[in-house]
Amino acid sequence: MTLQEDGSGRMAIEMDLSEMMAFGGDLMKDSIPKRIDSIISFKQFLEEKKDSIATLPEAEQRKLKKLENYKLHMVIDTDEGTMVFDMFTDFSNVAEANELMNGMQNSSRLMPSMGDTNVSKTEDASGEVFGTSFSFTNDVFKRDAYIIDEAAHKKQLDSMQGMEAFMGSSTYKLKYTFPKKIKEASVEDATFSLDGKTIVIERSFTAYIRNPDVLDLEVILENE
Template sequence: MNRIFLLVVSLAMVCLTSCQFSENIYINEDGSGKMEFSMDASELMQMAGEKMKEDGTERMDSTIVFKDFLDEKRDSISKLPQEDQDKLKALENFKMHMLMDTETSVMKFDLLTDFKDAGELQDMFQAMNSVGNMQGEGGMKPADASNPFSSLGSNSATDIKYTFNKGVFKRSAKIIDTELHQQAMDSLSSMEMMFATSNYTLNYHFPKPIKSVSNEAALFSEDRKSFTLEVNFMESLKNPALLDVEVILED
């Protein structure tokens, strides 16, 4: 599993410039639910598939349970500074699924977690930042300005909060460290053209029909129990509030 995990992380970081990103949330009647953060790097697979075949990798369909991985690596993790140990422990309740198929040109990564309350969801972004820290020597650090995820999550440049109370769901983001945020944007400026076709999409699903969504660009499903909202990935990094939404469900 260690070899597979390192391959997942390395490919995930390399293929950021060719990814489509989506944030998928499924909320139950009691406020619990599931969140999936997905990266679709199939565009990269179309370009790199032949090379991967030459290296002997044709298809891989694997799921990594971070709780098991952290247990396996507990001795080496115990030697890290306490702050780093705490960040890695944030991954404990997550799973990562990877599907790579050179024949069908598919490459997808999903980071998944269940939650009891929408307020727990900001931990997803801390987890994404922590994944980079598991690459070992020379890997990206959680607050590395060259890591696009350093602009997304809590404990970094941007704070994202979720709430679901009395039929009203809110997602709100704000920049809490303008200096770190600017460093990230400056670092990514040279890759802006490569991010030009990458989008960040919200796919939110609710137990009741939606009465209204604050963002007029949202597209409803036929039963109005879900909606999608798509923005350019780079623009969402520059201005996290582009993905702010307030969703009011029908009584």
């Protein structure tokens, strides 16, 4: 996330699935295009799939509607073993960023199927398990992650046990860039840019799934 002084900014989520492609071997490589480097507009995608979307439950349609202003940069190269999805959107204030983050979390289930003609698979997607809230007031930024559905979270933990070998090396990295230098941060092992305006936090993906609080953050900026 990049924040401006007026609270506006850009939010992006990058998913590097290169390791998953390597794990899938030739079978997975044969099932995806050999090479892609393109930017997809969700608004255009939703318009093209509107007939399929119209058959979904109202709740699912509303979730998809929230994705209209997102764009997705897809980079796939099976020869190089690269598969990266970068989804981004702009926001006018931090309150709007809260809604956008929820939309991004919903859309992560849709990303691998962007090339499919059938959108109905989202009907079977589970509800939201995690939520994230942001605040940015008086040079203090806060990120708070929390569990929305305890039952769904327990199911997620149970299903994760069989995937630990695959997910063991996966990481969840947060990168925040601010308009001023960072004075204090609540995470002791964070790394900072040379200009002092960017903070990076990294945790194992399995640690985050077990307890989303491991990526909670409070940042105090210098009062220039």
